[in-house]
Amino acid sequence: PAPEVAASYREARAALADPAQTDAAKLDVVATLASDPSDAATDVLLESTRNASILVSMAAVKALAGRSCARIVEPLTALLADGEWQRRAWAAKILGVDGCVGARDALAAQRGREADARVTKLMDDAIEMLDEKETGR
Numbered sequence: 001p002a003p004e005v006a007a008s009y010r011e012a013r014a015a016l017a018d019p020a021q022t023d024a025a026k027l028d029v030v031a032t033l034a035s036d037p038s039d040a041a042t043d044v045l046l047e048s049t050r051n052a053s054i055l056v057s058m059a060a061v062k063a064l065a066g067r068s069c070a071r072i073v074e075p076l077t078a079l080l081a082d083g084e085w086q087r088r089a090w091a092a093k094i095l096g097v098d099g100c101v102g103a104r105d106a107l108a109a110q111r112g113r114e115a116d117a118r119v120t121k122l123m124d125d126a127i128e129m130l131d132e133k134e135t136g137r
Contacts, residue, residue, distance in 0.1 A: 026056045034062075042068075050087075058087065067098070073102045076103065080106060095107060100130070104134070107127050
């Protein structure tokens with residue numbers, strides 16, 4: 001069964017990267033991956049956080065909720081500097097909600113450079129959640 005599983009992730013990766021696929025079809029793929037807690041699904045979702053479609057990208061970021069902070073902190077903190085405010089906002093939200101305390105410094109640093117009020121609100125919320133988790137409040 002392992003080769004079949006690997007093939008399904010290759011197919012998902014290909015569908016998400018295919019410009020001929022509609023956003024709706026890609027969102028269906030992301031939804032399927034969201035319910036799969038495996039490392040392979042996480043890898044495909046992480047790759048999709050920078051999808052050309054902002055809708056697919058945001059869905060991929062949201063689908064990372066509940067995954068291991070060790071796997072998602074680095075790629076999501078990189079998204080905090082993305083050119084699209086939606087990617088920055090969702091990355092901050094997921095880092096905070098998931099309690100990824102390792103992202104706190106990156107969030108605070110990027111917060112100082114963030115100009116979009118929608119994003120700063122989510123960054124502030126995430127920093128507060130992480131501070132509460134760290135102090136046990």
